[in-house]
Amino acid sequence: MGKLVVTTFVTLDGVYQAPGGPQEDTRDGFDQGGWSVPYGDEDFGRFVNGVFSRVGAFLLGRRTYDIFASYWPKMTDPADPVAGKLNALPKYVASAGLTDPGWAGTTVLRGDLAKEVTALKERTDGELQLHGSGALARSLFALDLVDTLHLLTFPVVLGAGRRLFPEGSMPSAFRHTGGEITAAGVSIQTYDFAGRPAYGSYELPENA
Numbered sequence: 001m002g003k004l005v006v007t008t009f010v011t012l013d014g015v016y017q018a019p020g021g022p023q024e025d026t027r028d029g030f031d032q033g034g035w036s037v038p039y040g041d042e043d044f045g046r047f048v049n050g051v052f053s054r055v056g057a058f059l060l061g062r063r064t065y066d067i068f069a070s071y072w073p074k075m076t077d078p079a080d081p082v083a084g085k086l087n088a089l090p091k092y093v094a095s096a097g098l099t100d101p102g103w104a105g106t107t108v109l110r111g112d113l114a115k116e117v118t119a120l121k122e123r124t125d126g127e128l129q130l131h132g133s134g135a136l137a138r139s140l141f142a143l144d145l146v147d148t149l150h151l152l153t154f155p156v157v158l159g160a161g162r163r164l165f166p167e168g169s170m171p172s173a174f175r176h177t178g179g180e181i182t183a184a185g186v187s188i189q190t191y192d193f194a195g196r197p198a199y200g201s202y203e204l205p206e207n208a
Contacts, residue, residue, distance in 0.1 A: 002124035003147040004059070004117065004140065007051055007131050008164055009036050010153055015161035016134040019154075024067060025162075032158050039154055043182035049081040051150060055089060056126025059117065061133030062095040068131075069103040092120060094136050114143050121145075134164055142170040146193055149174065153187040173197045 009019040018024040018033030025033060060068065068086065075083035091106045094116075098108050109116045117140065121128050130137055140146050174191035181187055 002056055002121050002126060002128045004121055004145055005051075005054075005127045005129050005148045005150065006137050006140070006146050007048075007129065007150040008134070008137060008152065009132075010151065010164050011035060011156050011158050011161075012153060013157045013159065014163040014165060015158050016132070016164045017161040019132075020067070025063060027162070028160075030161050032161065035156050035158060036152075036154055039182070039184040039186050041182055041184045043180070044152075044184065044186055044188075047152075047180070047182075047188050051129070052082050052085050054127045055085050055129045056124040057090040057092065057120065057128050058086065059092045059094070059120065059128055059130045059133075059136070061136035062093060062098055063135075064132040065091070065093045065095070065098070065101075065103075065106075069101070069106075073103055092116075113139060114145065117143075117145050134162060137164065138166075138169065141165075141172060144170075144172075144193065148177075148193070149191045151189050151191065153189070155185045155187075171197050 008016055010016050015035075017030050018026070019036035020034065021037070022031070022033040072083050072086045075087070078084045078088075087104070089105065091103065092109050093101065093106060094109045094113060096110060101108060117128075130140070137146070173194040173196060175194045177190045177192050179187065179189035
């Protein structure tokens with residue numbers, strides 16, 4: 001059975017919106033898109049290439065799918081470690097409105113998300129990877145379907161934008177399994193889902 005692996009870019013204040021460009025996602029009047037681009041150094045590229053080397057299929061939200069589909073099919077070098085995988089491997093899009101996807105290898109998921117994704121994990125050889133797709137990622141976290149999270153935190157605070165874990169997110173615990181800091185200062189940390197949080201107290205017992 002494959003693992004569902006989420007790779008997400010966030011700011012120090014938890015914003016995931018529009019990391020790759022000014023026009024990527026302007027919802028709610030967001031005008032700070034492209035905040036991840038200045039930090040794209042060799043360390044960052046090496047990590048991303050490593051992630052894509054383990055992929056068996058992609059799971060994407062509609063907005064991220066549209067962004068990817070407008071760019072990656074034009075990148076035709078089969079040796080490109082990202083474009084080669086995105087163009088050749090199966091892509092699954094959770095969308096009620098997408099009816100005629102033009103990107104080869106695309107399947108639209110319209111049924112029950114939990115059942116659809118569980119079935120995808122069972123039949124995927126390699127990792128079922130979700131990139132970006134913040135709203136879909138939140139739904140999958142809430143359903144306890146995410147096995148591994150690669151959280152890339154960029155050293156910038158925006159003060160606005162959509163957050164990966166907003167108020168009301170499912171309380172979840174994770175186990176840290178590895179990480180690094182890139183030369184440009186991006187914190188890349190990997191976590192495996194570990195169920196519900198545990199709680200304690202630093203207060204001294206009354207009889208101490």
